[in-house]
Amino acid sequence: MAGAGSGRRNRYLAPEATRNPLLCLKEKKEDNSILRSNQLRQDGRSCTDIRPVSIQSGIVSHVTSSAYIELGDTKVLCSILGPRHTQKDFNLEGQVLCQVKFAPFSCHFQKPSQQEEKFMSSIISEAIVGAIRTETFPKLETLVNIVVLENDGSMLTAAILCASIALATSGIEMKDLPTACTVSYSDKASNIYYDPTIAEEYSTANENKDVIGYKSVVYLPLLREISGVYQVGVAESHSVSSQLLEACIEGGLRYHERVRQYLKDLA
Amino acid sequence: MADRILSDFEISYIKQGVLADMRSDGRSCRDYRSFELRSGIVSNTSGSAEIKLERTNILVGVKAEIGQPNPLNPNKGRIEFFVDCSALASPKFEGRRGEDLGRNLAHRLSDLYENSNCIDLESLSIIPGQDCWIIYVDALVLEYSGGVLDCLSIAVKGALANTKIPKLTVIGEGEEQEIEISDNPFDSTSIDTNNVPVFVSLSLIGNQFIVDASHEEEACSLCQLSVGVNHKGSICSILKEGAGSFKHRQYNEAISLASEIGVSVIEKITLTNNTAPEKML
Amino acid sequence: MVLSQTKMDLDFRLLFPEEFIKQILDEGYREDGRSHNQTRSTTLTVGSFKSADGSAVVRIGGTCVACGVKGELANPRAISPKDGFIVLNVEYSLVTGSEKLGAIGGGEKFFSSQSLTQIIQDIIHSSKFINLEHLCIEEGKICWSLNVDVVVLSCDGPVIDACVLAAVSALKNATLPSVEIESEKPLVSMATRNHLKTGQYPLMTSFAIHKKEVSDTNIGVLVDPTDDEAQYCTGIVCIAVTNDQKLTGLYKYGGPAMTSDDIQKCIRKAKKQATILVKLIDNTMK
Numbered sequence: 001m002a003g004a005g006s007g008r009r010n011r012y013l014a015p016e017a018t019r020n021p022l023l024c025l026k027e028k029k030e031d032n033s034i035l036r037s038n039q040l041r042q043d044g045r046s047c048t049d050i051r052p053v054s055i056q057s058g059i060v061s062h063v064t065s066s067a068y069i070e071l072g073d074t075k076v077l078c079s080i081l082g083p084r085h086t087q088k089d090f091n092l093e094g095q096v097l098c099q100v101k102f103a104p105f106s107c108h109f110q111k112p113s114q115q116e117e118k119f120m121s122s123i124i125s126e127a128i129v130g131a132i133r134t135e136t137f138p139k140l141e142t143l144v145n146i147v148v149l150e151n152d153g154s155m156l157t158a159a160i161l162c163a164s165i166a167l168a169t170s171g172i173e174m175k176d177l178p179t180a181c182t183v184s185y186s187d188k189a190s191n192i193y194y195d196p197t198i199a200e201e202y203s204t205a206n207e208n209k210d211v212i213g214y215k216s217v218v219y220l221p222l223l224r225e226i227s228g229v230y231q232v233g234v235a236e237s238h239s240v241s242s243q244l245l246e247a248c249i250e251g252g253l254r255y256h257e258r259v260r261q262y263l264k265d266l267a
Numbered sequence: 268m269a270d271r272i273l274s275d276f277e278i279s280y281i282k283q284g285v286l287a288d289m290r291s292d293g294r295s296c297r298d299y300r301s302f303e304l305r306s307g308i309v310s311n312t313s314g315s316a317e318i319k320l321e322r323t324n325i326l327v328g329v330k331a332e333i334g335q336p337n338p339l340n341p342n343k344g345r346i347e348f349f350v351d352c353s354a355l356a357s358p359k360f361e362g363r364r365g366e367d368l369g370r371n372l373a374h375r376l377s378d379l380y381e382n383s384n385c386i387d388l389e390s391l392s393i394i395p396g397q398d399c400w401i402i403y404v405d406a407l408v409l410e411y412s413g414g415v416l417d418c419l420s421i422a423v424k425g426a427l428a429n430t431k432i433p434k435l436t437v438i439g440e441g442e443e444q445e446i447e448i449s450d451n452p453f454d455s456t457s458i459d460t461n462n463v464p465v466f467v468s469l470s471l472i473g474n475q476f477i478v479d480a481s482h483e484e485e486a487c488s489l490c491q492l493s494v495g496v497n498h499k500g501s502i503c504s505i506l507k508e509g510a511g512s513f514k515h516r517q518y519n520e521a522i523s524l525a526s527e528i529g530v531s532v533i534e535k536i537t538l539t540n541n542t543a544p545e546k547m548l
Numbered sequence: 549m550v551l552s553q554t555k556m557d558l559d560f561r562l563l564f565p566e567e568f569i570k571q572i573l574d575e576g577y578r579e580d581g582r583s584h585n586q587t588r589s590t591t592l593t594v595g596s597f598k599s600a601d602g603s604a605v606v607r608i609g610g611t612c613v614a615c616g617v618k619g620e621l622a623n624p625r626a627i628s629p630k631d632g633f634i635v636l637n638v639e640y641s642l643v644t645g646s647e648k649l650g651a652i653g654g655g656e657k658f659f660s661s662q663s664l665t666q667i668i669q670d671i672i673h674s675s676k677f678i679n680l681e682h683l684c685i686e687e688g689k690i691c692w693s694l695n696v697d698v699v700v701l702s703c704d705g706p707v708i709d710a711c712v713l714a715a716v717s718a719l720k721n722a723t724l725p726s727v728e729i730e731s732e733k734p735l736v737s738m739a740t741r742n743h744l745k746t747g748q749y750p751l752m753t754s755f756a757i758h759k760k761e762v763s764d765t766n767i768g769v770l771v772d773p774t775d776d777e778a779q780y781c782t783g784i785v786c787i788a789v790t791n792d793q794k795l796t797g798l799y800k801y802g803g804p805a806m807t808s809d810d811i812q813k814c815i816r817k818a819k820k821q822a823t824i825l826v827k828l829i830d831n832t833m834k
Contacts, residue, residue, distance in 0.1 A: 014633065014635045014693070015622035015623065015624075015625070015633050015693050016622075016623075017622065017623070018620035018621060018622040018693050019338070019620060019621045019622070019734075020338075020620060020621075021619060021620065021621055021725060021727070021734075021736040022736075023338055023339070024621065024733065024734050024735060024736045025735075025736050025737075025738065026728070026735040026736060026737045027737065027738070027739070059612060059701075059702060060612070060643055060644065060645075060701060060702040061610035061611075061702050061703065061704040061775070062644075062645060062702075062703065062704065062775065063643070063644075063645045066643065066702075073598055075596075075597070077641075077643055077701060078643065079642075079643040079644075079645060081645045099642055101641065101642050103614070103616065103641070103697065103699050104616065104618070104637070104695065104697035104699075105597060105599060105600035105603065105616025105617070105618050105695075105697050106597070106599055106616075107599055108599050109339070115370055115374050116374070119371075119374060122508075123506075123507075126490075126507070126508060126509060126510050127507075129510045130510055130511065130512045143645075145641075145642035145643045145645070146642075146643075147641045147642060147643050147699070147701070149597065149614060149699075150596075150597045150598065150599050150600075151599065152598070152599070202382070213382070215505075220512060223512065224514065225512035225513055225514055226507075226512060226513055226514070226515070226518055227507075227511075227512035228507055229492070229505050229506065229507040229518070230505065230506055230507070231502070231504060231505035231506075232378065232382040232504055233382055233383070233503075234383050234384070234497070234501050234502070234503050235501060235502040235503075236499075236501050237500060237501065237502070237526070238500075238502060238519070238522040238523040238525075238526045240502070241502050241505065241519075241522050242515075242518075242519045242522070245515065245518065245519070246515075249515075
């Protein structure tokens with residue numbers, strides 16, 4: 001596993017191959033389960049509690065608008081540029097281009113590859129474009145740039161909420177304010193964990209046997225429509241999927257309240 | 268994935284057809300087109316399959332090689348996917364434009380296989396931490412006319428079912444372990460692909476999700492849901508693509524439809540595999 | 549003294565930004581009310597990113613820079629078996645908008661991310677801030693390789709000052725787990741974490757230089773220029789001073805020729821600024 005990841009320019013000083021110290025641990029983690037004996041999670045939350053949300057806007061200079069959100073330890077910054085002139089072909093609808101990048105120090109193990117960043121970018125851009133009135137800026141494009149400074153689970157949720165707040169403060173006309181929520185689930189959805197941390201999220205690198213998958217949903221609360229779904233892991237039947245969907249929408253509405261409160265206080 | 272430009276009349280014709288549950292080719296919203304799956308057609312691979320569904324044609328070859336495992340999972344083997352959308356499949360893949368789509372499809376496949384734990388990767392490990400089997404799955408899109416993700420997943424499942432991995436023995440202990448591959452070409456194991464899921468894509472036209480959209484139908488759909496389904500009808504993956512949005516009820520109906528369709532598609536694949544003649548070496 | 553913001557002033561500023569800045573600077577004022585010799589206040593936060601072994605976030609006015617340090621295990625080079633590695637990288641993150649909009653701001657105009665990486669790497673190595681031998685675990689076998697990643701989040705002025713401060717603070721804040729060697733394999737114990745042994749560290753101050761219209765030989769020097777001021781000025785001087793007031797780097801890019809008196813004035817100001825920053829670092833690290 002090369003330590004000099006993609007895009008590193010300082011190759012002449014970097015060693016050829018490096019190992020992540022987390023792979024050479026002396027002590028194995030004793031307690032890997034999500035729930036402790038008192039039915040609370042490792043950080044003291046119950047299964048349905050979401051982490052405290054902290055929001056700030058207008059941090060970045062020389063851009064149209066920006067927002068910063070913290071979901072517990074997950075920290076995401078978003079800036080909006082535009083609408084502005086584009087070199088691309090004529091289009092009656094304005095274009096919204098979204099790019100997500102992870103900071104090199106944002107993940108405990110390796111940061112996601114470029115392909116995965118592109119994948120996340122396309123999910124987010126297709127989810128938020130439904131809420132933007134793109135007919136108000138034909139022939140122009142708007143850039144939504146998102147940087148993940150620290151990833152401690154629920155990254156998609158944080159990115160969507162951050163983009164919503166930045167769009168709301170940018171002056172671009174919106175039909176709705178997208179909200180999102182991530183839940184991870186155990187076998188047969190007997191336990192649904194809202195807003196999982198990175199240790200509670202399902203991944204093949206995770207040794208946690210309690211969770212078998214997670215689902216992220218992007219929801220438009222005013223239109224009452226779902227504009228983004230991403231589910232991994234095996235859900236036993238389609239009714240389990242529906243259960244998870246209901247949970248995500250309920251969580252999304254809670255975040256929506258919080259965002260609305262912030263925007264009201266801002267005005 | 269839509270690249271056909273349709274006139275307003277064509278779009279309205281398709282939408283009205285969907286509303287009346289009578290699509291342009293006479294199918295209902297729930298009908299899957301018939302496809303032809305042949306396996307064991309390429310001789311110098313460990314396994315192969317070809318799928319033809321109307322005008323979409325995909326060829327998949329599988330090769331098994333020995334290599335190093337992923338440091339994060341030293342006791343497991345690996346599967347690597349590569350999809351080539353060459354220019355001969357469609358004029359829009361001229362030059363390097365097909366690369367993006369190819370990478371996307373490969374990523375969807377590896378996401379599905381990794382997260383649904385469908386293949387026992389531990390059985391592919393030879394010496395933990397040192398050597399393992401790496402299964403290289405290479406797909407070539409020969410002709411492209413929509414429904415590519417579904418066809419790709421079916422062909423990959425067929426090719427993996429057809430794959431033969433040579434038997435080997437590990438001699439020695441500790442640092443001095445060596446691998447000895449059996450001389451007999453018929454001495455091989457196969458991969459258990461019973462749990463391998465396939466993708467079922469549903470496109471939203473108007474207010475209705477339809478299964479197995481044709482090229483024209485894809486061009487006027489608002490968004491697509493691609494659902495990974497295994498032989499038990501369990502949902503292994505869901506991804507929504509495209510800029511549209513939908514209500515709960517439509518989503519729930521779509522997922523249950525995908526589950527049913529997925530099970531019947533896999534039944535058909537198993538039937539094909541069992542009746543296909545064994546490839547003679 | 550803050551300038552009055554009448555409608556005409558704002559219109560003039562929008563239509564002729566260069567002219568506006570030039571006139572203000574010639575009169576001895578600055579747009580945000582500072583004097584030519586005044587810096588903006590700096591805020592420093594350390595240890596906010598738990599995924600990194602050490603981190604720091606620096607804000608100087610509108611400029612915001614985050615730095616994270618992650619340690620990885622590597623094999624030392626054959627020619628220097630006792631040395632570890634410090635791999636530093638500076639990047640302008642997407643959110644600054646600078647890459648797309650072309651050269652905007654004093655940051656991108658003078659320093660691309662490659663030049664920033666090179667300059668800061670040179671300063672950190674030459675000031676002997678961290679002795680690479682301290683990163684060695686077992687000579688010739690295993691050593692630490694520190695990936696220091698500086699990400700510029702917002703550009704409004706001397707990005708290089710903020711980057712140096714962030715890199716230095718993150719390294720001072722970094723803790724590495726202890727490593728034992730057992731049968732040629734490293735075993736990492738997360739239970740004990742040790743800070744890095746650090747020596748004297750560099751601190752950077754930037755000055756923008758412009759020629760005064762009034763007299764050809766007179767050079768105007770602005771400390772801590774904002775974005776717009778840097779656009780108008782033709783040259784930049786960056787001075788690195790260690791925490792014990794020794795000069796460790798002097799860079800001058802473009803602009804009119806300066807006399808040695810001008811340079812001495814800048815060095816004195818840089819030394820004063822260094823004392824302020826040293827106090828800030830000490831207060832934050834407690």
